[in-house]
Amino acid sequence: MSRLFRRFTSTISIKPTPSKTHYHQPIPSSSFPTGYLLTGVHAGVKKKAGVLDVGLILSTSSRPTSAAACFTKNAFKAAPVVVSEHVIASNAGRARAVVINSGCANAVTGKQGMEDAWAMVKETDKLLPSSSGSSDHETLVMSTGVIGQNLPISKILSAIQSQHENSSTRSLASDFSAWERAANAFMTTDTFPKLRSRTFTINGREYRLAGMDKGAGMIHPDMGPPSIGPLHATLLGCIMTDAAVSPLSLQRALTYAVERSFNSISVDGDMSTNDTIIVLANGAAAPESAPEIDEATDKEGYEIFKKELTEFAIDLAKLVVRDGEGATKFVTVTVKGAPTYQDAHRIASRISTSALVKTALYGEDANWGRVLAATGSVPLSAPLHPNKVSVTFVPSDGTTPLPVLVNGEPEKVDEERASEILSLEDFEVLVDLGGGDEAEVARYYTCDFSYEYVRINGDYRS
């Protein structure tokens, strides 16, 4: 029994958080990109025996592997973020391995934290088939968990060493189970491993995307401008493909994808010190002599790849909201008719983070007044016209949407119908500012705010 529970004695009735474990399903091994070895092991960062807390992803492709990433723009960047940024920048967008630990974020850990992050990189480098001869490091590192505590680094290094080629404990493999182990090693308060794959075709050849992410709290992305090298995002995720993509085009495609996926989700509005999205493209399924896909030389191929990566990133991002800490609802907030896309995006973000909106969603209360108050609190590039604004609740089951505000006038709401829609696990809140359909529609994915969120976060360190 946790500390929080022991001390407090009153009780309240709660709506149980629905199980999300069915969102994790087996994937045929043939659906994963070729040329990758993965595993997850128990190093002992997490106390509970057998729980996976160190993950490894290696590219074994004979072609060069491109790497791109988006990093948090928090001023207190964790050591692994600083180190990964350095590795990508100094290698001109090439890297072949990723090491991750969960249970400890290695954030705000001073000099020791930097040494530990580098030690993880160097130990993982040793697992790679002999490199091109350069002494550059080829491993990216990610950590997630509690801030301000040092890693149990010797345990982590031992775990990495257990995967040496001649080690009897080596479990690196390429089947579903190996991908699943790696995805499990990402988890903190996640209730299921987040693993997905996707197949696509460019120039008549089939490629695969697969990836995993984690994150259930401290989730609210904020992106830096695309012009400043590797970008900023807020999530922990890793996407692998066996297509061959040039480093620069890989970064540009990832930037585009992240804007429309991880940049449009919110669990609690808090930005982490560690969040990182990595994509590796190892070309293992590309024709041996074919050049890397590049925006400049193969625009069509690049556009297909960008679209596939974006849709895949949206799928992965949605899983994080689905598993938001204590979440009982998956709500899409759509804003259209705003002066600009940025205005629409800001409003969608504000609605998605409002504590009052999110508790109303939990209570299954069609309290559109709170949606409107949140909408009205956002400074816009042009004045909003209250008498043109409409709000509609859209059910996910294909039945008729329920307008609650039309051109600024409240509708006589059928409360029974409202209850029906709000009792669904998935639905959409549609805000139309009435400014026409010229600006792009902004779409945010959010969840509700429950008792369980308070319990998880009131007692996380204990």
Place this chain on the structure above:
Amino acid sequence: MSRLFRRFTSTISIKPTPSKTHYHQPIPSSSFPTGYLLTGVHAGVKKKAGVLDVGLILSTSSRPTSAAACFTKNAFKAAPVVVSEHVIASNAGRARAVVINSGCANAVTGKQGMEDAWAMVKETDKLLPSSSGSSDHETLVMSTGVIGQNLPISKILSAIQSQHENSSTRSLASDFSAWERAANAFMTTDTFPKLRSRTFTINGREYRLAGMDKGAGMIHPDMGPPSIGPLHATLLGCIMTDAAVSPLSLQRALTYAVERSFNSISVDGDMSTNDTIIVLANGAAAPESAPEIDEATDKEGYEIFKKELTEFAIDLAKLVVRDGEGATKFVTVTVKGAPTYQDAHRIASRISTSALVKTALYGEDANWGRVLAATGSVPLSAPLHPNKVSVTFVPSDGTTPLPVLVNGEPEKVDEERASEILSLEDFEVLVDLGGGDEAEVARYYTCDFSYEYVRINGDYRS
């Protein structure tokens, strides 16, 4: 039993929200400003019999009464906000009465809402001793409660009519009980009426300030620039004084006071459509022939008044946080050593609204990593130096503060001592960015995020 409770069957243990009712105490009638009549009555906006839901405040001074106000800058301004702005502007800062109702916000109510707000003004005007002969309206109106529902206007007008001079039901008076009734009529989810008074001296003469406010949720102020007429704030409050202050100087003093009080509190980060702070200065205690206090002609007197009003506004603002929905803690967030005051204020605001920080406060968990993550997520006017940042938990009982981060390095925290401090109802989180003491210190007042907050807001309309 509420709808939320009936449907959900699991139970969890919770920390009970402490009673706040002892923050309401009797005040000697002599401590209230002279020349005001007040009452609160049950009109029937709220269903429960006898619960006060309409409040009236009238100035009976023979001198002109100055009025100043700060209003929400939400794009969906409620009808009473629009009407009160109009009355103040068209009367050059003069008004003699305030009418308030709780239980219904009269927000997003279209034409009918505007008619209702005007009807409240006109009916209250009739209670005033014969006016100067002008046909201008002299009443300001405030409403608070659910958004999107029309007022039961005839009930409200009857309640106002019950206070006519020759009515047997008239309860307008000037004693403590009358002030208390008015304060009670402000309440929505508040657990105690928020009423305070203060005495001060200017030019050898004693004056009094008294006021009331309300608000326990949808509390996060955002001020408009001082140059645009009546300002924007986010709270419902009314402050009365028997000093004589010119309209312009009254507005300037209120603007200054609100920036440092209502502009520095947060319960849940949500901005309302209705929030209004009004101040009336009726000169009833000023010498008959003395001119009004004015910044231009009596700088010294003005500065004293401004200082007294500011300190009084801070006292009233703190009461709102104290009574924050479900709050078990009252936490002062102090940020110093930032590049500018605005930077410090932004960081203090961000920490004060972080769901992760607020749930950790509820769990009495010294999770300074979340404080730091919130700090680092704020874009500043100059780069922050992580290795100069310190975080300290300061107990309210005068015992030794506990540093948890010093110049970017985590301290070995004595967890028992941390628990001791965090188990207090009041304490301070001090963030020093290490940039020297030149910039003004920013101070925010916030509360924790509890199960009770979720319960209150998941089931508000039911």
